[in-house]
Amino acid sequence: MIGIRSGTLIAAVITCLAASPSISEDAVAMPPFQPHVDMKTFMAHVLAPAAAVIWKVNATVIDENGEHDLSPKSDDDWEQVVSGAATLAEATNALMIPQRARDPDWNGYVKRLADAADKAYRAAEAHDLKSVSEVSDQLDGICAACHRHYGLE
Numbered sequence: 001m002i003g004i005r006s007g008t009l010i011a012a013v014i015t016c017l018a019a020s021p022s023i024s025e026d027a028v029a030m031p032p033f034q035p036h037v038d039m040k041t042f043m044a045h046v047l048a049p050a051a052a053v054i055w056k057v058n059a060t061v062i063d064e065n066g067e068h069d070l071s072p073k074s075d076d077d078w079e080q081v082v083s084g085a086a087t088l089a090e091a092t093n094a095l096m097i098p099q100r101a102r103d104p105d106w107n108g109y110v111k112r113l114a115d116a117a118d119k120a121y122r123a124a125e126a127h128d129l130k131s132v133s134e135v136s137d138q139l140d141g142i143c144a145a146c147h148r149h150y151g152l153e
């Protein structure tokens with residue numbers, strides 16, 4: 001009896017080992033990517049709000065008490081910058097899902113945004129205002145380059 005049981009077990013293990021490479025190959029070849037929103041909505045409600053957090057780092061407001069810069073100061077402020085940068089960086093992956101790419105240049109424009117967002121994320125984690133501020137300055141040009149290429153501005 002024991003002999004039969006362990007033989008069955010070995011057979012089962014071998015079956016699993018044989019099956020698993022093809023299962024993971026399929027999963028890698030065809031991830032179930034799915035755009036949930038159209039491009040306008042993606043831009044206005046996913047990318048732009050995340051980018052706004054990065055732009056705010058260099059922004060100032062003027063009220064009756066004078067001028068205030070909106071750069072992060074408290075740990076909570078920094079957490080918000082981390083969230084914005086992390087969201088922006090991860091959103092670039094969603095921008096590259098195949099159904100969204102408009103032509104072969106698409107991913108190159110997205111990559112520039114991804115690199116900037118990644119730099120902002122690392123800088124925010126390190127509370128490095130100078131580096132986040134540099135990204136904040138460059139961001140508009142990165143968005144605009146893609147918009148120009150696709151005739152949007």
Ligand code: HEC
Pocket residue numbers: 039040041043044047048051095106109110113139142143144146147150152
């Ligand atoms: C890879 C190319 C690409 C990049 C990078 C990109 N955009 Fe866009 N964006 C588009 C396209 C394409 C549209 C036009 C969408 C449409 O109208 O179908 C658009 C449109 C927009 C719109 C107008 C949405 C509306 O309501 O009409 C906003 C706002 C916008 N983008 C913000 C941004 C911001 C902010 C960034 C940078 C953080 C950015 N985009 C980066 C491709 C890009």
